[in-house]
Amino acid sequence: MSDDATTAIGIDIGGTGIKGAIVDVTTGELRSERVKLPTPQGGEPEDIVATVEQIIDALGDVPAGTPLGVCFPAAIVHGTTMSAANVSPTWIGLEAEKLFEERLGLEITFVNDADAAGYAEARYGAAKDVRGLVIMTTLGTGIGTALIHDGVLIPNAELGHMDVAGRRDFERRASYAAKERAHLNWKRWAARLQVYYGQLEKLMWPELFIVGGGVSKNHKHFLPLLRLRTPIVPAELRNNAGIMGAAALAAHAVGASTHAPASDLVDKTKPED
CATH class of the missing domain: 3.30.420.40 (ATPase, nucleotide binding domain)
Incomplete structure (x- = not known):
């Protein structure tokens, strides 16, 4: 794995429960106990952020700068939740990534829950x-x-x-x-x-x-x-797939941000006349 971070926090938000853990993104193994709390009644954004904060606190001493990946049951475009399944409709069109970063003071990567699970299976599981x-x-x-x-x-x-x-x-x-x-x-x-x-x-x-x-x-x-x-x-990977995938994608996003932008990787040489 070429990402700079070797550990990250993964949070999996579902309609009935929210769970999280610290993940070794090189191997996919959990570096902490998995913490799970019920999803707040109504699934409002502020209440869910508060629950995620409780989970992070319960994980203990997390090194400063540890990436945080959050997977959520919605299409995610540039950190904005474009839909909502089994949570409040106020999530639709919400700049969720920005909201979480402001409340938690951490760099956040917000991803679709199925995408997180699929990425985990590709990195660590059935499709490795x-x-x-x-x-x-x-x-x-x-x-x-x-x-x-x-x-x-x-x-x-x-x-x-x-x-x-x-x-x-x-x-x-x-x-x-x-x-x-x-x-x-x-x-x-x-x-x-x-x-x-x-x-x-x-x-x-x-x-x-x-x-x-x-x-x-x-x-x-x-x-x-x-x-x-x-x-x-x-x-x-079953129940841990979302946590593992969200953490791995967060670590990848941090690693990518420290390297050259994609535009710098394009061959800019011009053919000779």
């Missing part, structure tokens, strides 16, 4: 050392997705909302919540997943699919039923 395109999918209330190409995150891929087979927002049919709503057995649910992953495969030609979410612990009931040319495997 896999070249080419990896697609992480999280089967839960909806379908969260992350794209990682040669270890580089392509953020904010909302492929759960893809229209498939004439049906809009296919996560409504293929998520784990959809399975539960329709009382589908594993075989019938796998048939819907086959349509979804088959479409992703046709459009994107990935090297690997990773399946996360709580249902992934039961992967033997449905993954063997899928007929895909692309290997599809369960996630390895």
